[in-house]
Amino acid sequence: MRRSVVALFLVVAACTTADAPEDATADAPEDDGPSEPVCTPDASTELYERRIAPLLADDRSSTCNQCHLSGIELSAYVQATPCETMACMAHQGIVDLDDPEDSLVLTWIERAEPSGGITQQTIDTERDAMLEWIEHAAACDGELCPPVDEPCGEPPTEADCEIPAASAEPIPVDDPGDCSDLTLELLWREKVYTWRGRCFPCHFDTQVGRFEDLDPPPWIATGECNQAALATLRNAERTGLLDRDEPKQSLLLTKPLDESLGGVEHGGGPKIHSVDDKTYVDFVYFLERWAECN
Numbered sequence: 001m002r003r004s005v006v007a008l009f010l011v012v013a014a015c016t017t018a019d020a021p022e023d024a025t026a027d028a029p030e031d032d033g034p035s036e037p038v039c040t041p042d043a044s045t046e047l048y049e050r051r052i053a054p055l056l057a058d059d060r061s062s063t064c065n066q067c068h069l070s071g072i073e074l075s076a077y078v079q080a081t082p083c084e085t086m087a088c089m090a091h092q093g094i095v096d097l098d099d100p101e102d103s104l105v106l107t108w109i110e111r112a113e114p115s116g117g118i119t120q121q122t123i124d125t126e127r128d129a130m131l132e133w134i135e136h137a138a139a140c141d142g143e144l145c146p147p148v149d150e151p152c153g154e155p156p157t158e159a160d161c162e163i164p165a166a167s168a169e170p171i172p173v174d175d176p177g178d179c180s181d182l183t184l185e186l187l188w189r190e191k192v193y194t195w196r197g198r199c200f201p202c203h204f205d206t207q208v209g210r211f212e213d214l215d216p217p218p219w220i221a222t223g224e225c226n227q228a229a230l231a232t233l234r235n236a237e238r239t240g241l242l243d244r245d246e247p248k249q250s251l252l253l254t255k256p257l258d259e260s261l262g263g264v265e266h267g268g269g270p271k272i273h274s275v276d277d278k279t280y281v282d283f284v285y286f287l288e289r290w291a292e293c294n
Helices: 002-014 041-051 082-091 104-110 120-139 181-191 193-199 225-238 278-292
Strands: none
Touching (some): 041 120, 104 225, 181 193
């Protein structure tokens, strides 16, 4: 039963759904400004009942797969308890407990557009609810939830997201030419994330602490293909690997590029030795499209 409640919470709070009745939050207490969080299980339950339960009043159709990369379902993060679910979301990079407002899941919610029974108020309410839950978890870190050894249970496979050989041809992709988040995410997955094998093992999140002398940043996420690709894109944007003004000067490209071709010093040495390299061609394609849209 507990798992079902958490699943409903995630689906309603993190995916765009039809609007709640106008009086759904009429009995909610007024916001008197920031206050010290109460880090108890009862307080967490109260937060759920106050912010989320009103949204469960009616059946609503979900538009999750219209909001973000096709194939991503937030139900994949649902674990046995709310604490384990939050730990899984943080582990996969869609929740940022250091900076809750920068959480990727909030971007997914904001991406929705009002249509049909979905209003801007619906979107704002769902975003605020999810943000409050994340902020509460962040403020109560170490007090509310015990450590979770395996945040997401058994690691998913990458069978649907193979790493091609370095000699493979540039990855073909059907680019619709628009600047939607969905298009850019698909281009990233096919044009950049697919080539992540060129950066193995130094920058993979599974190799943290292995290269103490180099201390390479573990910006490449692993796991289920779509989720890991999204998390990796988020990491690349956050850590400054993409250059909007001069896309070909992006560290994503210049770090692995031979210095004789304009690359910069790289602890792992050059990985790309020609501008005809298939990885170089794909990286440039994505970077130029990303720069056009940002």
